[in-house]
Amino acid sequence: MIALLLGVPGVGKSSLAEAAKDIGINVVNYGDVFFELAKKLHNIEDRDKIREILDEESYLELHRIASKEVLQMDKPMLLDTHATIATPIGFMPGFPEFVLEELPISLIVIVEADPEEIRSRRDRDPRRRGIGVESDVELHQSLNRIVSMVYSVKKGCPVYIIKNREGKLEDAKAELREVLLRWKQQL
Numbered sequence: 588m589i590a591l592l593l594g595v596p597g598v599g600k601s602s603l604a605e606a607a608k609d610i611g612i613n614v615v616n617y618g619d620v621f622f623e624l625a626k627k628l629h630n631i632e633d634r635d636k637i638r639e640i641l642d643e644e645s646y647l648e649l650h651r652i653a654s655k656e657v658l659q660m661d662k663p664m665l666l667d668t669h670a671t672i673a674t675p676i677g678f679m680p681g682f683p684e685f686v687l688e689e690l691p692i693s694l695i696v697i698v699e700a701d702p703e704e705i706r707s708r709r710d711r712d713p714r715r716r717g718i719g720v721e722s723d724v725e726l727h728q729s730l731n732r733i734v735s736m737v738y739s740v741k742k743g744c745p746v747y748i749i750k751n752r753e754g755k756l757e758d759a760k761a762e763l764r765e766v767l768l769r770w771k772q773q774l
Contacts, residue, residue, distance in 0.1 A: 588663050588691050588774050590767060593670040593681070593735060594698035595727045597709040599751040599759070600667050603698055606760035607665040607767055615660055617668035617681075621653045628652075638674060647683055654686040663771060666690075670697070670731040670738070673723070678730050687741060694770045695735050695746045696763065699728050704753045 590612075594600045604614045622634040628649070631640055638646065657666065669681040682690075700708075702724035732748075739746045747766050751759040 588693045589657075590663070590665050590694035590696060590770055591670075591692055591735075591738070592665050592667045592696050592698065592763075593731055594751075595669070595705060595724060595731065597705045597712060598698045598700050599708070599756065600698050602756060603749070603751060603759055603763055604665055604667045606763045610764055610768055610771070612767055612771070613661040613664045615657060615664055615666050617653065617657065617666055620656055621649060624649050624652055624656075638672075638679075650683050650686050654689050657690065662691075663774060665767065666692075670734040671727065673727060678727070680734055682738075687738060692738065692742045693744045693774070694766075695739055695742075695744060696766065697731055697735050697746060697748045698751050698759070699731075699748060700751045700753070702728070707753070 592600050592604055601616065604616075607614050618634065622631075622637070625631040625634070625637050625641070629641060629645065631637055637649075641649070657664075671678045672681055705724045732746075735746050749759050749762050749766075
């Protein structure tokens with residue numbers, strides 16, 4: 588079974604995901620799997636350029652291959668990914684529908700933070716990911732909630748929201764461990 592860990596760039600998903608390892612849950616970053624395939628199959632060297640370089644057919648094929656690779660990995664799994672992706676012309680869902688249908692998702696955890704905190708984290712990130720203004724972060728987080736509920740309806744699983752406040756990472760990790768332990772008991 589798979590639990591999704593979703594959030595906007597800079598919210599601290601990957602830092603938070605480390606807590607799952609403490610309780611025997613495999614942590615996989617979907618973006619890393621996807622990027623390794625893009626490098627291998629299309630010689631793409633910058634993960635933030637994938638959508639700009641690949642045509643729609645190649646992009647969807649990478650999702651097909653990545654989802655099959657994820658299915659072969661150890662479970663239970665916490666899959667660190669994005670519910671929505673900001674593009675220059677709007678937002679896209681993180682997964683095509685066929686990926687959502689294929690993966691055995693039984694829990695969705697959304698990580699959120701105050702938009703000003705996310706902007707500050709992004710300003711410190713050398714990759715400078717995301718849109719970077721508070722109003723867009725707020726919209727992005729709202730869209731993540733909406734998409735997560737759509738995923739929940741399709742998969743028949745709960746959605747849990749964790750606040751990752753500045754300076755309170757250990758508290759957020761403890762909360763994630765607690766919800767993942769309850770989830771594991773139901774598997």
